[in-house]
Amino acid sequence: MSLGNQTRMLRRFACAVTLSATLAATPGCVPMIGYDDYPPDGYVATTAPVYFEGRPVYWYGNRWSYREGGHWNHYDREPAGLYQRRMQGPPVRRNYEPSRARPAAGGPGRRR
Amino acid sequence: MEHQRVLNPSKMGMIATVLFGALTAMNCGGASANARPPATAASASDVDEVAAGLTEHHRHHHHGGVTLIIALSLDTLGVSPEERTTVEKIRRELHARMEPARVAQQKLAAALADGVAAANLDATTVEAAIAQVSAAAAKVHDASTDALNELHAVLTPPERAALVDKVEAHWSVWQRANAEETDPANLDGSRLAMLTTGLGLTQDQVNKIRAGFGEGMKSVPRLNPQEIATHIREFGDAFRSEKFDAKTLTGANVANAHLAGWGAAHLAHFVEAVSPVLTPDQRTEYARRLGEHAGHSNGGDE
Numbered sequence: 001m002s003l004g005n006q007t008r009m010l011r012r013f014a015c016a017v018t019l020s021a022t023l024a025a026t027p028g029c030v031p032m033i034g035y036d037d038y039p040p041d042g043y044v045a046t047t048a049p050v051y052f053e054g055r056p057v058y059w060y061g062n063r064w065s066y067r068e069g070g071h072w073n074h075y076d077r078e079p080a081g082l083y084q085r086r087m088q089g090p091p092v093r094r095n096y097e098p099s100r101a102r103p104a105a106g107g108p109g110r111r112r
Numbered sequence: 113m114e115h116q117r118v119l120n121p122s123k124m125g126m127i128a129t130v131l132f133g134a135l136t137a138m139n140c141g142g143a144s145a146n147a148r149p150p151a152t153a154a155s156a157s158d159v160d161e162v163a164a165g166l167t168e169h170h171r172h173h174h175h176g177g178v179t180l181i182i183a184l185s186l187d188t189l190g191v192s193p194e195e196r197t198t199v200e201k202i203r204r205e206l207h208a209r210m211e212p213a214r215v216a217q218q219k220l221a222a223a224l225a226d227g228v229a230a231a232n233l234d235a236t237t238v239e240a241a242i243a244q245v246s247a248a249a250a251k252v253h254d255a256s257t258d259a260l261n262e263l264h265a266v267l268t269p270p271e272r273a274a275l276v277d278k279v280e281a282h283w284s285v286w287q288r289a290n291a292e293e294t295d296p297a298n299l300d301g302s303r304l305a306m307l308t309t310g311l312g313l314t315q316d317q318v319n320k321i322r323a324g325f326g327e328g329m330k331s332v333p334r335l336n337p338q339e340i341a342t343h344i345r346e347f348g349d350a351f352r353s354e355k356f357d358a359k360t361l362t363g364a365n366v367a368n369a370h371l372a373g374w375g376a377a378h379l380a381h382f383v384e385a386v387s388p389v390l391t392p393d394q395r396t397e398y399a400r401r402l403g404e405h406a407g408h409s410n411g412g413d414e
Contacts, residue, residue: 042163044281048190049274056190056274067277094187097165 037061038072048092050085057082059091163285170282170289171303172405174375175217175245176210177368178279178343179252181286182260183207185278191271202263209255213248213372220245220376221406224383229399233387238380246373253364260358264351276348283344286371287337290378303382310401311394324385332381335374343367 039047039060049056050064057066057075064082065074075082176183183206191199207214220241227233264272289303304325308318343363350356358364383402390398 040163041281041284042166045185045278045285046162046166046188048188050190051268051270051274055270056277067273092188092190093162095162095165096169096184 037063038065038074046094046096050082050091052079052082052085059086166282166285167289168306170286172221172379173217174372174379175213175249176206176252177249177371178283178340178347178364179206179256179368180210180372181279181282181344182275182347183210184282185275186263188278189267189271189275191267195266195271198266199263202259202266205259206256209259210252213245213252216241216244216248217372217376218406220380221402224380225399225402225406228383228387228390228395228402231387231395233384235384238384242373242376242380245376246369249372250365250369252368253358253361257358261356264356264358269352269354272351276351279344279348283340290375307386307398311390311397313389313394317389320389321385324388325382328381328385329378332374332377335370339363340367340371 037060039058043060044058047058047060049058051057052064055066055068057064059082063074063076064078065072067073078086173180183203186199186203186206189199220238223237223241224233227238263275267275304318304321307313307321313321343361346363347361350358350361386398387395
């Protein structure tokens with residue numbers, strides 16, 4: 001292998017390590033761009049949130065999501081308080097056309 | 113030679129890949145015992161029917177304009193037990209303030225149901241009913257300011273934020289519910305698609321309805337979504353603030369009148385396009401459905 005090739009490979013290796021370290025240092029690894037598994041409007045409008053850490057959060061797509069600065073964000077690791085809430089039952093939902101759907105889920109959708 | 117072994121390209125790639133995976137996994141929850149909870153009833157695949165029910169609701173109930181959307185948002189605000197009684201009282205007050213508009217909308221729906229059943233929609237009656245919906249909606253906000261101010265005083269800042277989120281979400285659903293007939297890219301789940309399934313419409317009937325509806329809506333002044341969005345944004349900004357006075361929302365009456373009036377006209381013209389192409393059996397069923405909606409216009413007791 002020539003010296004030039006070795007130098008290029010060293011650079012690539014360094015870049016890969018740097019990228020890994022940067023990702024590892026980023027809290028939550030939240031994919032903010034192009035990720036659409038956040039609560040859709042029809043869900044937010046029909047579902048009671050849980051109030052946690054001073055904001056409404058919604059259990060959707062197997063994780064807790066919340067609005068922040070006009071965008072959705074989520075907890076990458078489920079906080080213990082939200083885990084306990086989830087274990088109490090599914091979120092309360094309102095069904096505006098009962099003939100179209102199963103009865104809305106019961107259970108504690110109230111805060112804290 | 114030692115130097116060459118260290119710089120072997122395939123080995124370096126493997127090392128980099130392993131490093132990448134290991135470091136990423138360390139951060140993204142792999143070390144947490146409860147990092148990825150199991151699925152429950154509220155996962156993404158289970159929400160469509162309830163959300164679709166809301167879409168259907170917004171196709172038929174427009175009477176209070178944005179104030180109705182605010183009242184609906186209280187249904188799932190999830191307030192604390194201590195606040196629940198007061199919030200429920202305010203919710204009922206808001207619906208009571210919208211009652212004249214609700215009655216006007218109920219009359220429109222009943223007129224449409226009667227017209228479909230008799231295969232004779234009276235355009236004058238329908239137009240008058242639409243105008244009554246719009247006129248009644250124009251008075252809703254002024255009648256509701258005290259209730260809205262009390263609501264702001266009762267709610268905590270997170271609950272206010274949740275209410276604003278819900279109002280914006282309802283508005284998005286409302287727009288999709290009432291605009292999709294004109295958007296060829298969004299016909300699945302539309303009012304016409306629902307009707308096609310519900311009444312067993314043929315493709316020929318669907319084509320005729322679509323053509324007739326497009327023609328009928330030409331006479332209806334276009335709804336300016338920006339006007340409604342601006343009012344909702346003003347409401348949201350004000351309601352999130354520490355101090356709030358609903359009386360300062362000067363664009364509310366106009367927005368409510370436009371939203372309710374356009375929704376009523378949209379519904380009426382859709383029915384006018386559908387009615388002439390139906391068979392007697394389809395007509396009977398469609399009249400029954402319209403009458404059903406007239407009977408359960410959300411008066412706050414549902």
